[in-house]
Amino acid sequence: MEDKELQRLVEKISIEEFGKPFKHKATFNSRLRSTGGRYLLGTHNIDINKRYLEHFGESELIGIIKHELCHYHLHLEGKxxxxxxxxxxRLLNKVNAPRYCSQLPETRARRTSKKILIYKCSSCSLTYKRKRRIDIARYVCGKCKGRLVKVKEVKIE
Structure with a gap:
């Protein structure tokens, strides 16, 4: 599916589901990562993530288009x-549009942490387990204000 076909599909869904025309541009945007689509307030255009069409098919794409058209029509009406x-x-329920789109498989895999960092206080030996790195030059132990030392990094599968 190309941008022209997407434009026609969005215009068709807008007339059939909302009873109102879509007068702006709908395009595929390859830079979208964590969302199925977005409605741009300034231009009133709609961007769609093409990977959702590739992974989940046209039914998911139609749901994303309905969702973005809800933003579009309500914004233009001042609601x-x-x-x-x-x-x-209410409009989502009326046109049977999803509130959230499905999650892409690679997005889910990227979110899981791959390591745990273990820090230890040099004074009181309190251990800290963290997913994110701590700047040991800036932060100290919360219990005794002692200096923190990185002990090890544990990889998780």
Missing amino acids: GYQHRDLDFK
Whole structure:
């Protein structure tokens, strides 16, 4: 599917589901990583992540388009277009659009931590386990204010 086909699909869904025309541009955006699509407030255009079409098929793509069209139409009407707004939630239910898109497999794998860092206080020997690195030049032990020392890094599978 190319941008022209996507544009026609978005226009078709907008008329059929919302009864209103989509007068702006819909394009695939390869730079989107963690989201299925986005509605741009300034230009009123819609960007769609093409990987969702490749991984999950056209039904997921249609759900993403409906979701973004909910943002689009509500924003143009001056109603609550954000995820937390009641207008948005009602319109999602009315057109049977998902509130969140499915998670891409590579995104899920990237989020899991691959290591645990272990630090120890040089004064009181209190041990700290962390997923993220601690700047031992800036931070001290919370119990006795002693100097922290990195003991080891444990890899997780």
